[in-house]
Amino acid sequence: MSTPFDLPGVEWTPVSDRLVLGRRLVASAGVALGLALVVAGAVLLWSPWWLAAAAVLLALEGWQWWLAGRQVRAIxxxxxxxxxxxxxxxxxxxxxxxxxxxxxxxxxxxxxxxxxxxxxxxxxxxxxxxxxxxxxxxxxxxxxxxxxxxxxxxxxxxxxx
CATH class of the missing domain: 2.30.29 (PH-domain like)
Incomplete structure (x- = not known):
């Protein structure tokens, strides 16, 4: 099935893979800030919910790393x-x-x-x-x-x- 995005005979030029690293670094900086806040909260007010918050942030970081590679390959x-x-x-x-x-x-x-x-x-x-x-x-x-x-x-x- 043909879509409006399928153009026969068009040779696409990809962008540099270095863009993936840039997007991953930006995403990591945000997650690192979030983890710093979670650690500070856990030290000041201990609760098992802080561990859950840290796990969610780390899962989000893994998803962002994977997604950055996919997004850049699509450009x-x-x-x-x-x-x-x-x-x-x-x-x-x-x-x-x-x-x-x-x-x-x-x-x-x-x-x-x-x-x-x-x-x-x-x-x-x-x-x-x-x-x-x-x-x-x-x-x-x-x-x-x-x-x-x-x-x-x-x-x-x-x-x-």
Missing amino acids: GYAEREEDLLVRRGILFRSLAVVPYGRMQYVDVSAGPLERWLGIATVQLHTASASSDATIPGLRPEEAARLRDRLSRRGEARLAGL
Whole structure:
């Protein structure tokens, strides 16, 4: 059965696996803070419920680690002749199709964690405020190549109008 997300002949480019590590580190920081609060609570007011809370937090951490890998593997992009495709999602899937002629500018960003991991995010801006064409987890050289290529293609399509 064909779905709107199955595009024959499209070769998807995956993002870097370093994005998985970044997402896992962020999730671990939140769980570590939660565990610190649980330990403090257990020391001040002992109850077996604190052990249950710690077990729930550790289970949540394991689920987040597993989910981060699945989510990152679901992110990809494909450059076609007239447009760029960006896909993401496992349970709630999305496919953004951005015509090169609609692009206004291409933004590359990298926060401190992304720079440490050696990845960057490319975001396409169009006239539509609701467009979500963001590609996280690209190696810096790939992000720069994609930025330059998309900018050239966008300018060429606008010049043809």
